[in-house]
Amino acid sequence: MAKRVASYDGYYSLANLSADGRRGVALTKQKYREHVVVFDTAKGHVIAEQPLTTHPTVLSLSPDGKTVVFDDRKTIGGIPQEPEYAMFLVVWTVDKNTTQEFQIEDSYNDLAWTSNSQFATISFDKGSYWHVSAGETSPFTVGSRFGGGHYLIHQQKLMVFEHSLDKTTLFYADGFANPIEIPKRMFLWQQSIHSPYIPTRGIAISPNGQLCAILHNEERSLRDDPNLFKNKVAVWDMVNHQGIATLVGERELSALAWSPDSTRLLVSELNMDKKTSQIVLWNAITGQKQADFAQIDGLVDNIIWHGERVYISTQNIYVDPVLTVWEGK
Numbered sequence: 001m002a003k004r005v006a007s008y009d010g011y012y013s014l015a016n017l018s019a020d021g022r023r024g025v026a027l028t029k030q031k032y033r034e035h036v037v038v039f040d041t042a043k044g045h046v047i048a049e050q051p052l053t054t055h056p057t058v059l060s061l062s063p064d065g066k067t068v069v070f071d072d073r074k075t076i077g078g079i080p081q082e083p084e085y086a087m088f089l090v091v092w093t094v095d096k097n098t099t100q101e102f103q104i105e106d107s108y109n110d111l112a113w114t115s116n117s118q119f120a121t122i123s124f125d126k127g128s129y130w131h132v133s134a135g136e137t138s139p140f141t142v143g144s145r146f147g148g149g150h151y152l153i154h155q156q157k158l159m160v161f162e163h164s165l166d167k168t169t170l171f172y173a174d175g176f177a178n179p180i181e182i183p184k185r186m187f188l189w190q191q192s193i194h195s196p197y198i199p200t201r202g203i204a205i206s207p208n209g210q211l212c213a214i215l216h217n218e219e220r221s222l223r224d225d226p227n228l229f230k231n232k233v234a235v236w237d238m239v240n241h242q243g244i245a246t247l248v249g250e251r252e253l254s255a256l257a258w259s260p261d262s263t264r265l266l267v268s269e270l271n272m273d274k275k276t277s278q279i280v281l282w283n284a285i286t287g288q289k290q291a292d293f294a295q296i297d298g299l300v301d302n303i304i305w306h307g308e309r310v311y312i313s314t315q316n317i318y319v320d321p322v323l324t325v326w327e328g329k
């Protein structure tokens with residue numbers, strides 16, 4: 001087991017860290033109301049916070065640690081008995097504690113940052129389009145054929161993972177414009193739509209940009225598998241467009257993180273009976289389990305491996321939330 005070096009009570013749903021690892025953004029709850037909180041990762045002290053009206057679907061801290069983007073519901077009219085609400089994308093400048101708000105028509109699925117801290121957001125509507133906007137520029141669209149998925153920005157390129165009924169395809173949106181499929185499609189395992197714990201961060205690109213890992217909780221019939229789920233992590237070589245390893249977990253998977261050297265993965269497995277999560281260390285190249293890294297009370301919703309520290313956060317269910325920090329050499 002790894003050594004735990006710190007615990008920060010009350011923080012949950014850790015979103016991400018700044019590039020230097022000195023700041024993080026997560027959620028807290030105060031008097032039955034959620035807050036977005038930017039904190040000092042060395043001591044856990046609050047740097048700044050913003051109250052929320054609803055639980056955000058988008059929450060992210062910029063690489064330079066100066067800006068947080070999240071969505072929230074706000075009152076725009078009506079009467080006290082029947083108020084009218086709208087969703088807004090909030091851009092919060094942390095050190096100045098100022099915000100800009102942009103009204104949006106539907107909720108955003110995710111947000112990613114370029115290395116120079118310019119953000120892009122994507123939402124999905126009934127017309128099967130991804131709406132992409134960067135900062136204050138006008139929105140534009142990237143065509144989506146299957147109508148659902150995840151995306152990442154890596155080395156200034158938008159990478160879209162689209163999920164259909166039987167496969168997932170990775171393609172690049174060159175310059176945030178026309179989608180271009182890679183020469184050979186990457187057929188990844190789809191997420192189980194029946195699982196209540198589909199991870200929000202089930203896809204991760206290795207720090208060297210060459211490998212992609214995706215979580216998969218596959219539902220099977222009781223006749224085929226008494227454990228109901230076949231839980232895997234597929235590791236793909238994005239340079240040669242081929243799978244290189246498959247990691248098979250014992251229970252429901254909820255989060256994963258790459259090591260800084262792009263050779264290992266930490267994967268969280270949920271034990272529903274005990275309401276605990278086992279963090280397992282895997283060799284991402286060979287697909288072999290190396291060690292049990294840590295055991296956490298509750299459902300782990302994110303793992304961040306930054307330098308020699310691993311940050312593990314839980315959802316605000318089962319137990320009182322706590323963000324734990326571990327040695328990660």
